Amino acid sequence: MNLASVFRWILLLIGLLLFIDGFYLISLKKIHLGTVLPLLIGLAFCIYAIWHKKIQIFLTKHPKLNKLWKTGIIFFSLWIISLFSFFYYIQNHIKFQSDRQNLDAIIVLGSGVTQGKPSDTLAKRLDQAAIVAQSNSNALIILTGGLDFGEKDTEAEVMARYLQESYHLDPHKIALEDKSTSTELNLxxxxxxxxxxxxxxxxxxxxxxxxxxxIRAAAIAKKQHYTHVDMISAPTPLLTRYNAWLREYFAYISGWVLNEY
Incomplete structure (x- = not known):
């Protein structure tokens, strides 16, 4: 087996993993760039690995398409480099802290609900918020998030119910911001x-x-003139971690384009 064959087998394996990852998460109704893009990239990798010879013959017969193909590979490679650079940046700027004292307010940013329950990612945020709230009994807790598609209750309402059922937090210390649909509007x-x-x-x-x-939430808060802010990180479930990071990659770019921070 030559080097080219080994490369195609590796490409096929990566493609299958990406496709299965995207397909599984989409089946759970997690439909966003972080799940759709891996599925499409995985499918493309599989198609190329399986029909490599036919694709190369076709491109040889069409010089303009062949040139476009090579240009596309260059841009895709540069994009992959930028994506992994972003992942590296995130990994090295994650700071977990839950021992903050003397807080006046705790704002919990929404992250989607499914059938009236917090998503796994949102549940992690709420668990972290509960730890902070228990150390700051007088702090106001603001839960943010509007109505998701197909849901009866807003994110904020679902979050409040979760905190009261799981941690028995004082409902009088909880305020709901139930109109927003983005981090910018949350804040x-x-x-x-x-x-x-x-x-x-x-x-x-x-x-x-x-x-x-x-990182992005702190930048948006700064743009909105929040002056004494502590960012509290909640861990992202491993199953959806890198899909979430991929989605954040595009959100970070769009936030910059839209001047959110």
């Missing part, structure tokens, strides 16, 4: 709730979100 809409409770952007505030999300 923007929370400002009026802070004001209603005698707090402001200079108060001591903890923002609880997933590890991969803390």
């Amino acid at each position: 923007k809409n929370s400002q009026s709730i802070l004001k209603q409770h005698g707090l402001n952007l200079n108060s001591n505030i903890a923002i609880v979100t997933s590890d991969f999300h803390t």
Whole structure:
């Protein structure tokens, strides 16, 4: 078996893993770039590995397409390098801390619900928020997130129910921001709730979100003039970790384009 054959077998294996990963998560109704893109890339890898000879013969007969193909491979390679550089950056900027004291408010950013229950990622955020809240019994807890497609209750309502059932937190210390559909709106809409409770952007505030999300969330908070903020990282479940990081890669770019931070 020559080197080219070994490469195609490796490509086929990677393609199958990516396709299965994307297909499985999409079957769980986790439909976003972080799941769709691996499925499509995996499918493309499998097709190329299986029909390599026919593809090469076809490209040889069509010089313009062959040139476009080679250009596409170069851009795809550069994109892969940028993606793994982003993953490396995230990995080296994750900081887990849950021992913050003297907080005035704790803002928990939403991350999707499924059939009236928090997603695995959101549950991790809420678990982390509960630890912080138990050390800051007087802190206001703001739960953020509007109505997801196909759901009856808003994210904020589902989050409140989870915290009360799992941790018996004081419902009088919980406020719901149930209109937002993005991180930017999570933090923007929370400002009026802070004001209603005698707090402001200079108060001591903890923002609880997933590890991969803390960098962008902190940048958005800074743009909105939150001045005394601690970012609290929640671990991302391994099953969806790198899909979530892939999704965050595009969210980070779109946030920059839309001037969210």
